[in-house]
Amino acid sequence: MHCDNYCLYNKVERKNLKLKNDLRRCRFEHQEISQQELANAVGVTRLTIHSIEKGKFNPSVLLALKIARFFKKPIDKIFYLEEVK
Amino acid sequence: MKRVLKISNAAALILCLISIAGLVFTNTFFLMLRDKIVNMGNVEIFLDKFSIPVAIVYFIFIFFHLSAMFTLILQLNFFKRDNFLRAFLFFTGTVSLLMLVGDFALLSDISKEYIFGMPGEFNILFASQALHFIFYVLMAVLLVLSRKSVRKQNEEIVLKDDSIFINAQYIGIMSGISGLILISVFSFLSLTIYPLPSWAMDAGVIVVSLVAVIPYVLIVLYWLIIKMNERITEWYDEKQYQDITRASLVTLVASVIIMALVFVAQYFVSSLDILNEIWLPFYIFLILLLFSASTLYFNKKGPDLDSMGRNIDISKRNKNLGLAVLITGYMTLVFWLLTIFLGIEIGVGRESYTAMGFFGLLMVASGILFLLSLIFNILESRENKRISKGLILTIVSFPPVAFSYLAIVIKALTEGH
Numbered sequence: 001m002h003c004d005n006y007c008l009y010n011k012v013e014r015k016n017l018k019l020k021n022d023l024r025r026c027r028f029e030h031q032e033i034s035q036q037e038l039a040n041a042v043g044v045t046r047l048t049i050h051s052i053e054k055g056k057f058n059p060s061v062l063l064a065l066k067i068a069r070f071f072k073k074p075i076d077k078i079f080y081l082e083e084v085k
Numbered sequence: 086m087k088r089v090l091k092i093s094n095a096a097a098l099i100l101c102l103i104s105i106a107g108l109v110f111t112n113t114f115f116l117m118l119r120d121k122i123v124n125m126g127n128v129e130i131f132l133d134k135f136s137i138p139v140a141i142v143y144f145i146f147i148f149f150h151l152s153a154m155f156t157l158i159l160q161l162n163f164f165k166r167d168n169f170l171r172a173f174l175f176f177t178g179t180v181s182l183l184m185l186v187g188d189f190a191l192l193s194d195i196s197k198e199y200i201f202g203m204p205g206e207f208n209i210l211f212a213s214q215a216l217h218f219i220f221y222v223l224m225a226v227l228l229v230l231s232r233k234s235v236r237k238q239n240e241e242i243v244l245k246d247d248s249i250f251i252n253a254q255y256i257g258i259m260s261g262i263s264g265l266i267l268i269s270v271f272s273f274l275s276l277t278i279y280p281l282p283s284w285a286m287d288a289g290v291i292v293v294s295l296v297a298v299i300p301y302v303l304i305v306l307y308w309l310i311i312k313m314n315e316r317i318t319e320w321y322d323e324k325q326y327q328d329i330t331r332a333s334l335v336t337l338v339a340s341v342i343i344m345a346l347v348f349v350a351q352y353f354v355s356s357l358d359i360l361n362e363i364w365l366p367f368y369i370f371l372i373l374l375l376f377s378a379s380t381l382y383f384n385k386k387g388p389d390l391d392s393m394g395r396n397i398d399i400s401k402r403n404k405n406l407g408l409a410v411l412i413t414g415y416m417t418l419v420f421w422l423l424t425i426f427l428g429i430e431i432g433v434g435r436e437s438y439t440a441m442g443f444f445g446l447l448m449v450a451s452g453i454l455f456l457l458s459l460i461f462n463i464l465e466s467r468e469n470k471r472i473s474k475g476l477i478l479t480i481v482s483f484p485p486v487a488f489s490y491l492a493i494v495i496k497a498l499t500e501g502h
Contacts, residue, residue: 036242036243039244040244043245043319043322045246045247045325047324048322048324048325057327059323
């Protein structure tokens with residue numbers, strides 16, 4: 001069935017999606033490194049890592065890729081979208 | 086670094102204890118001097134006898150201040166965590182250091198003007214002494230508390246530091262609030278009780294504004310020195326950029342609304358006309374306050390939340406209790422100074438009784454809140470095995486609360502003598 005841009009927008013964008021992450025779990029699986037060590041590795045402050053973990057801050061694509069590269073995991077194994085009701 | 090900090094901590098603590106004793110000495114001297122002036126005693130002989138010891142004590146004060154500021158900078162570098170007490174001490178320490186220079190000028194004026202009656206400079210001198218007292222006592226508390234943590238903790242490697250960034254916001258808030266209060270009080274007094282010529286008022290507003298803003302300028306300069314080695318694009322990380330952007334928007338909208346409200350209110354409240362004279366420093370301090378407060382809010386909003394539902398309520402309640410003690414404690418001190426000031430300048434009357442009433446209410450409230458906050462926060466700190474934010478706020482509130490109760494006890498003991 002044909003689906004135009006408006007239809008796609010209704011299907012995907014109008015859902016209340018939120019960026020979630022498994023950063024905390026990844027840190028513990030990765031020799032239990034601290035937020036500060038991860039922050040040093042990707043060049044941000046500890047507070048930024050803390051805010052990402054708490055879902056208070058969405059990282060840029062660049063930072064998300066840096067984090068994924070650090071953990072040697074595909075980006076969608078760490079960051080994913082979740083529908084919020 | 087750790088060794089330097091240990092030595093600096095110990096040196097500052099020794100100088101701090103000597104300075105507290107020195108403060109008792111200088112205050113006794115000032116009280117005796119005031120008595121001599123009131124009772125028409127031989128002030129000149131008294132001044133000749135004590136001027137050199139007082140000058141020596143003041144040099145010790147200056148050494149202590151410099152050593153304390155150096156220790157605070159070292160601690161900021163070592164601990165890599167923002168700390169309200171440290172930021173508060175950086176602010177009060179800088180203002181107190183500037184007031185030491187002011188004390189010399191005030192004493193020089195007093196020694197020249199006492200023949201014409203009781204100089205008004207005594208009021209400012211005693212306010213300055215209260216500030217020194219708060220700084221010395223809290224600095225002693227910080228030095229004692231941090232000794233153990235310096236010994237235990239190893240220096241953490243932090244490539245992108247955020248503690249100076251957050252401390253700068255704390256100091257920005259303090260500078261903003263004190264600047265707004267100081268310029269408003271100064272211009273109100275110089276337009277009503279002590280009428281000054283226009284040039285003297287402008288000069289006074291500049292001096293008062295500089296005293297309030299210098300701590301912020303110093304911390305920003307220190308932050309800039311640290312950032313010199315980095316590229317400008319790396320001065321902030323992406324969250325800090327986002328926080329600053331949001332804070333700028335809040336500042337823009339809020340400042341326009343507040344200034345518009347003040348502009349309209351001037352038509353109805355004639356006492357707000359003083360803002361015509363001080364609109365520029367008023368606007369600058371308002372912007373500083375709004376920007377620092379909103380940046381801090383956006384930057385810290387995440388870390389303040391705890392994932393455990395029960396802990397959110399308890400730690401929030403205890404923090405709010407600490408904040409309430411802090412506000413009522415310092416308000417008590419302000420009303421105590423106001424009561425004395427009105428009693429001296431206007432005499433006993435409706436104004437001084439009103440101020441006294443507020444002082445009494447605030448003193449009782451601050452005492453009760455202090456005890457409650459202390460108990461709840463000690464329990465929370467023991468449970469979590471770390472000092473709670475509410476406990477830090479309660480400790481910071483101790484000097485004004487103790488000071489006001491001490492003042493009442495001394496007044497009760499010396500009544501009639």
